[in-house]
């Protein structure tokens with residue numbers, strides 16, 4: 245983002261919430277949340293997630309939006325303006341979207357492929373047990389779909405037609421939500437769904453571990469686009485009289501609500517079609533394996549399936565566009581190249597790095613960085629969500645709590661409204677979040693090194 249240019253602001257209060265929610269809602273809700281919920285014990289994951297969202301997610305999002313609105317700058321500039329020594333935090337945050345964009349686009353490519361599948365009338369084949377694995381373990385096919393997705397994203401960024409996409413997706417998003425609710429209702433009324441529902445909603449405390457926390461907190465950051473400077477940038481566009489606290493509630497409610505619905509289509513779907521005992525073994529392919537089975541059983545399901553994946557594609561594109569915009573603006577601030585050159589370079593970089601994640605399911609599947617059965621995509625996902633983002637969040641809390649002090653944030657929030665949860669905000673930012681994050685990070689490092697199993 246060019247720091248000298250005068251910033252435009254969102255014209256309406258709802259405009260801010262919609263834009264922030266548009267960036268937040270994407271594959272994180274539809275693809276990532278359900279498979280993590282399935283893998284990490286269902287109900288206990290859900291409970292952990294919700295508790296973290298209303299406390300920790302709330303505090304961090306308020307802080308980021310207020311930082312952006314106060315300084316009127318995006319991430320690197322915002323930290324620098326408040327304290328020169330902390331500019332480094334801006335740079336670490338900036339690394340996150342650079343890591344996420346390539347593998348996000350690989351998943352986006354899978355979504356695009358499934359649109360093709362339904363258009364070609366192959367919905368029944370897609371419901372077969374090996375369809376998904378055969379597809380991702382191939383070499384060229386997943387790469388081509390991935391490249392199509394990246395190029396589509398790049399074209400939008402290059403020609404600056406986000407406005408058009410936004411207009412379309414403002415209409416598509418509600419349709420996606422309604423369709424998802426319909427699919428969820430269909431799934432949970434199938435015989436056998438009850439076991440899945442129970443798994444999803446009833447917490448089993450014996451499954452609680454430091455891994456549950458790490459997965460939940462990583463998902464929280466990912467899904468709300470936190471701990472990577474995005475919300476700082478959004479905050480910088482926000483008007484001074486808009487209510488920060490309410491906006492945060494609305495964004496969280498919308499984002500988590502949608503994730504919850506996505507989980508309701510997919511987790512009980514596993515119970516219905518392959519048995520609840522398989523839930524623990526879920527991985528990044530879950531959505532692509534379960535939903536085609538659901539569609540294959542539904543009357544008119546193949547048409548619904550095609551429509552569904554088209555809508556998902558739009559949700560994914562709005563997110564990937566905003567991810568690429570972020571990466572481009574980081575380089576635009578730092579080098580003297582034209583915007584066009586930067587978009588081209590970022591596109592090439594994304595294609596090259598994403599290639600690793602894509603091939604990680606095929607010819608590179610012998611590389612299992614996080615242990616038996618994990619992929620390169622899991623690795624990039626882990627590094628960004630479970631390592632860098634918790635570190636950024638920890639440093640942000642220290643910065644806000646002890647360097648610029650929580651009052652700076654409170655004052656900014658109070659410019660436009662009361663700050664109802666100010667006390668909670670202070671306690672979380674200064675004490676609970678830093679201690680919790682240190683514990684989570686240390687235990688995760690020790691876990692990964694195999695020193696302890698928690």
Ligand code: TRP
Nearest residue numbers: 268270271272273466467563566
């Ligand atoms: N939150 C988005 C999702 O749920 C993914 C995402 C992560 C994102 N970081 C982002 C989107 C930055 C836009 C910008 O899919």
